[in-house]
Amino acid sequence: MIVFDEVVLGYGGEEPTVRGVSFTAEAGRITAVVGPNGSGKSTLVRALLGRLAPRSGRVLLDGAPIATLERRAVAATMAVVPQREEPAFPMDVRDFVALGRYPHGGAFSGHSAADHAAIAHAVDRAGVRIFLDRRTDELSGGEWQRVRIARALAQGGRALVLDEPTTFLDIAHEMAVFELLDALARAGHAILLVSHQLNLVARFADHIVLLHHGSIAASGTPGEVMRGEVLERVYEWPLVVSRDPAVGAPVLVPLRGRGTR
Amino acid sequence: MSSAPRVLWFALLAALLAAVTFGLAVGAVPLAPDDVWRALLGAGDPATIAIVRDLRLPRIALGLVVGAGLAASGTALQSTLRNPLAEPYLLGVSGGAAVGAVVAVTLGLSAPGLVPLAAFGGAAGAVLLVLLVARAAGGRADPRLLLMAGVVVGAFCTSAIMVALATAPDDTVRGALWWMMGSLGDAQWDGVRWIALYVALGIALLALWGRDLDVLALGEEAAASLGLDVERVTRRIYLTASLLAAATVAGAGLIGFVGLIVPAIARALGCRGARATVLASALAGGTLVVLADLGARTAMAPAELPLGAVTALVGVPFFLWRLRAGVTR
Numbered sequence: 001m002i003v004f005d006e007v008v009l010g011y012g013g014e015e016p017t018v019r020g021v022s023f024t025a026e027a028g029r030i031t032a033v034v035g036p037n038g039s040g041k042s043t044l045v046r047a048l049l050g051r052l053a054p055r056s057g058r059v060l061l062d063g064a065p066i067a068t069l070e071r072r073a074v075a076a077t078m079a080v081v082p083q084r085e086e087p088a089f090p091m092d093v094r095d096f097v098a099l100g101r102y103p104h105g106g107a108f109s110g111h112s113a114a115d116h117a118a119i120a121h122a123v124d125r126a127g128v129r130i131f132l133d134r135r136t137d138e139l140s141g142g143e144w145q146r147v148r149i150a151r152a153l154a155q156g157g158r159a160l161v162l163d164e165p166t167t168f169l170d171i172a173h174e175m176a177v178f179e180l181l182d183a184l185a186r187a188g189h190a191i192l193l194v195s196h197q198l199n200l201v202a203r204f205a206d207h208i209v210l211l212h213h214g215s216i217a218a219s220g221t222p223g224e225v226m227r228g229e230v231l232e233r234v235y236e237w238p239l240v241v242s243r244d245p246a247v248g249a250p251v252l253v254p255l256r257g258r259g260t261r
Numbered sequence: 262m263s264s265a266p267r268v269l270w271f272a273l274l275a276a277l278l279a280a281v282t283f284g285l286a287v288g289a290v291p292l293a294p295d296d297v298w299r300a301l302l303g304a305g306d307p308a309t310i311a312i313v314r315d316l317r318l319p320r321i322a323l324g325l326v327v328g329a330g331l332a333a334s335g336t337a338l339q340s341t342l343r344n345p346l347a348e349p350y351l352l353g354v355s356g357g358a359a360v361g362a363v364v365a366v367t368l369g370l371s372a373p374g375l376v377p378l379a380a381f382g383g384a385a386g387a388v389l390l391v392l393l394v395a396r397a398a399g400g401r402a403d404p405r406l407l408l409m410a411g412v413v414v415g416a417f418c419t420s421a422i423m424v425a426l427a428t429a430p431d432d433t434v435r436g437a438l439w440w441m442m443g444s445l446g447d448a449q450w451d452g453v454r455w456i457a458l459y460v461a462l463g464i465a466l467l468a469l470w471g472r473d474l475d476v477l478a479l480g481e482e483a484a485a486s487l488g489l490d491v492e493r494v495t496r497r498i499y500l501t502a503s504l505l506a507a508a509t510v511a512g513a514g515l516i517g518f519v520g521l522i523v524p525a526i527a528r529a530l531g532c533r534g535a536r537a538t539v540l541a542s543a544l545a546g547g548t549l550v551v552l553a554d555l556g557a558r559t560a561m562a563p564a565e566l567p568l569g570a571v572t573a574l575v576g577v578p579f580f581l582w583r584l585r586a587g588v589t590r
Contacts, residue, residue: 049482049485049486050485051481051482051485070488071485071488071489071490072488073488074488075486075487075488076488079486080482080485080486081486082480082482082483082486083482084480084482085479085480085482085483086480087478087479087480088339088340088343088344088345088478088479088480089339089340089345089478089528091475091533091534092533095475095533095534099475099476099479099487100487102472102476102487102488102489103487103488105472152486155487
């Protein structure tokens with residue numbers, strides 16, 4: 001669905017922040033991009049948003065370079081949930097989710113039957129029907145993230161990109177988001193997730209891409225990527241990888257740092 | 262999807278009709294409201310008809326048009342720049358218009374219509390300059406860059422005016438000042454018609470782009486993820502809204518705070534979505550300016566207070582209240 005092919009990205013005349021990255025986010029799978037701060041994760045998202053053109057290499061959506069596609073056509077196929085978002089003016093959740101139909105509408109056309117169906121489907125899928133009459137500034141962090149995912153689903157595409165969707169969430173809300181992404185992947189969506197939550201990613205993702213200074217340090221299944229020596233080098237911190245007692249997924253445990261020794 | 266309670270539309274229309282009626286009734290020759298309406302419809306005493314239609318109506322019409330234009334422009338800019346405290350005058354429009362007008366006045370261009378044209382030219386020039394500065398600074402239509410460029414261009418214009426006026430004769434200074442404080446006093450049907458046409462077109466465009474405005478207000482990345490071309494749409498709306506404000510400045514000088522407070526009032530009254538807010542703000546803005554003008558004419562009659570000062574006196578407390586509401590929310 002989403003293919004990065006030897007992609008080099010950078011801002012202005014500076015050194016590139018992404019140096020020749022290749023991986024594929026396939027339908028029916030959760031693909032996670034992880035890495036330390038500044039490793040280039042968010043830069044990849046900016047490329048998907050069309051905010052940054054690759055210096056070289058290609059970013060493909062359904063086989064076509066994103067740069068050559070009509071922006072609304074991209075939005076109708078792939079939805080991106082940016083890391084942060086604060087509407088300038090609070091609005092009703094119902095209207096907020098309905099904005100997901102923007103890529104499909106003209107300036108004046110009201111919502112068609114297809115729009116209403118897509119919105120209803122997205123609302124149920126994300127489990128936000130009970131919030132519909134609330135205002136966006138009255139939602140808790142977890143509710144807000146689900147509402148944003150609902151808007152992304154209302155776009156109607158089969159690819160969903162999320163940049164740090166659980167950063168400010170407590171365990172229950174974080175798990176709820178991951179369960180939702182898992183269900184969406186099982187239903188055939190291509191999920192591309194940028195996250196700091198290595199342990200949850202190791203449990204839910206089918207494919208992990210570990211970035212380090214803009215290059216891929218490891219790429220593969222959680223078992224292949226979550227190896228102590230690799231993670232220790234990338235995160236520059238002593239750690240061990242164990243198995244979680246519930247499902248046996250790899251778990252990273254950071255050790256007390258060098259700074260305290 | 263973009264909507265306001267039906268009762269709000271009725272209330273706004275009723276308020277507008279009431280403001281127009283009072284505006285037409287109050288003056289050197291006080292008239293009864295029903296006489297005003299009879300005269301408007303062409304019946305009754307010919308002298309009354311002449312007073313209402315020829316003397317007072319152009320002024321009221323100009324107030325409606327200017328208020329509607331400023332308020333609609335402010336609504337659109339607030340969504341585009343994602344800043345509820347944005348207004349057209351923050352973005353160089355006022356400074357540029359003032360420079361244009363002062364240049365025309367100091368050059369002694371006294372032919373009717375030349376000063377407004379010069380003001381519009383100055384405002385348009387400032388708007389383009391702001392776009393160029395923002396572009397040179399960031400290469401993109403970044404709201405923060407636009408705001409900063411607007412403030413800088415505005416400050417430059419103000420300094421230029423100070424320098425120009427320092428050596429100007431008293432008459433010029435007084436004329437320029439009066440113009441910079443805003444007034445509906447020079448309303449003539451010829452000018453009002455042109456400005457009305459221009460303002461109607463601008464408001465129609467902004468309302469047409471309501472969905473774009475809603476999406477832009479979500480933020481740059483969210484708007485991009487929905488398939489909106491952020492740079493192009495931001496530039497288009499900024500230009501339209503600023504030139505709309507420039508047209509009002511050409512007609513009535515600088516009338517501050519209307520573009521700031523009216524959209525906030527419309528939202529507080531239940532407007533949801535940019536299209537409804539633009540249209541409701543236009544109605545409320547026209548009403549507000551007609552009422553403010555009524556206050557300016559009557560508060561110390563027969564002396565006339567500068568309209569821009571009256572709207573500022575209303576606007577500043579409101580601005581402070583908004584700031585506080587923003588902090589405590």
